[in-house]
Amino acid sequence: MALLQISEPGQTPKPHARRLAVGIDLGTTHSLVAAVRDGAPWVIPDAEGRRLLPSIVRYGMDGNTEVGVNARAAAISDPVNTIISAKRLIGRGVEDIRERYQHLPYDFADNGSMVPVMRAGNRTVNAVEVSAEILRVLRKRAEAALGGELYGAVITVPAYFDDAQRQATKDAARLAGLNVLRLLNEPTAAAVAYGLDRGAGGHIAVYDLGGGTFDISILSLERGVFQVLATAGDTALGGDDFDGLIADWISRQDGMEVKDRSARRALIEAAIDAKERLSTEMAVELNVDLGAGKIWKGNLDRRTLEELVKPLIDRTLKICQRALRDSGLEKAEIDEVVMVGGSTRIPLVREKAGRLFGRAVLTDIDPDQVVALGAAVQADVLAGNKTADEMLLLDVTPLSLGIETMGGLVEKIIPRNSALPISRAQEFTTFKDGQTAMAIHVVQGEREMVSACRSLARFELRNIPPMLAGAARIRVTFQVDADGLLSVAAEELTTGVATSVQVKPSFGLSDAEISDMLEASVRNAAADQADRRLQEQKVAAERVLTALDTALRQDGALLDQQERVAIDEARAILLAAKEGADPAAIRQAVKSLEAASESFVMHRMNAGIRRAVAGHRIDEY
DSSP states (O other), rough: OOOOOOOTTTOOOOOOGOOOEEEEOOOEEEEEEEEEEEEEEEEEOOOEEEEEEEEOHHHHHSOEEESSSSHHHHHOTTTTTTEEEGGTTOOOOOHHHHHHOOTTEEEEEOOOOOEEEEEEETTEEEEEHHHHHHHHHHHHHHHHHHHHHOOOOEEEEEOOOOHHHHHHHHHHHHTTOOOEEEEEEEHHHHHHHHHHHTTTOOOEEEEEOOOOOEEEEEEEETTTEEEEEEEETTTTOOOOHHHHHHHHHHHHHGGGOOOHHHHHHHHHHHHHHHHHHHTTOOEEEEEEEEEEEEEEEEEHHHHHHHHHHHHHHHHHHHHHHHHHHHHOOOOGOOEEEEEEEGGGHHHHHHHHHHHHSSSSSEOOOOOOTTHHHHHHHHHHHHHTTSSSSGOOEOBBBBSSSSETTTTTTTEEEEOOOOOOSSSEEEEOOOOSOOOOOOOEEEEEESSGGGSSSEEEEEEEEEEOOOOOOEEEEEOEEEEEETTTTTEEEEETTTTTOEEEEOOOOOOOOOOHHHHHHHHHHTTTHHHHHHHHHHHHHHHHHHHHHHHHHHHHHHHHHGGGHHHHHHHHHHHHHHHHTTTTOOOOHHHHHHHHHHTHHHHHHHHHHHHHHHHHTTTTOOGGG
16 A cells, blocks of 8 residues: 655645546446545445445335345345346347346346346336446445545446447446446456556466456556457356356255246355355355245255356366467466456366466455456546556457458458557448449458358448449548447548448347357368458459450440450350359459450550540640
């Protein structure tokens, strides 16, 4: 803790000039708010001294809303109106949620939207509104403790949150009356907290296993610069899944089949309690009140727990290995492994993570608080209370971003693991003569074909002046801000005609897309490259055929019969090759057609020159 702060002469900060800014960890299970006081971050407690706010909201039939401890107390007796783990729902589609989370007790209303809406109390709510209730409580807690209105907040999100989930988090903050200074990846926030406390340098792996999500980030720390080298994760893997496995195990004992919503919630609460106790004890007794006078009693030991959750832990290790490959580092180059998230209290998690990286893991800072503490430090910088050069954070994009080009190909403009914020542009052109509009399809993913990537947005650039194919110069610019939110702009450079779109998908990546995108890109790399080569040759063939057919319509009369037969024969060969699957054959057929058309090109050039000089004297030129 800093006991004495020394400033340069004339630069002592005035107390009234300090802006109140906080870091918020909006968690699946618990949420926290922290601020910097006397140069050090601290987690702000509520009036009863509790630092963790259960991320639970209950909507009463009388219109009242409860958040936190009181809401959790009603989770068993009123599961339908008590929303738990809203973070797992935010930014996701209805079908994705129903497929992944089959045990959810909520009644989803069909409002004709892709955004899931739940009936709770006397109203309908969505995950953004539920999250806003939690953030509102944290804002009021912070303002009461700090004695004033907040200037802004840094809110943490899982590194693998996609654009929809990030945007939804920002929307929730706005509903709660918060000015979002930045969305900060949770592993990066943890690295900030550890880096400042220890003055650490080198390479750090941040293993973040929270209530609803898992992230692994490989970071480079040097002289105050925190750069994310690689990130990977699963937004549908966390402590909630551990709890579900334990609850299922309990329900299998004595052949129980639990379908009642309240009974299911009672099992989950028992599982949570058992999991937490088994972090320090070897065995626990369970006493579960299932309602209607039915009580289940039994024992659960640590070995059984580890057998249940081992497959999930192994999933996290595979993701860690992928992140290591992406970073270009070997295990021996990792200097420290930071554990983040309440689920990392499980001894087996720490043991397996340590074994994977070959070193003891760091657990010095409370894994539930470390993210909020790091966010508070960054909030203090962004609020202007510290100079910006005291610390620099460089997050990265988790997946590549690009647009669709002819033939259904993906042209990647921002590759994955690019440092944020970032802006990149690339020039494209028209495919047909006289083309006055261009459809721009923004996609996300690692595959070479659009059909294997995720569509983010579509928009059109209109009023392009009619030109020959390939003459227009259209610059497409991708910008990803520090929060990981994307905007795309397109401009025709000769006229200045422009349009843009703020990419805001209506729902998030599905579980399958999140977990499979990168693995599929590696698994299908050879086939994807072959498909790309084939499609590129087909596009080239189509371009040559289109140009030739236009020229024949305009100037076909310049050819004699022998020349026309040669061109038609070469054209037929190219048409047949284009329908096949051999890029080399298409390439050769294009060359043959170009060779057969050389005399036609000469005739057209001569005719053009004659038309240009008709009626003029040589001395005019």
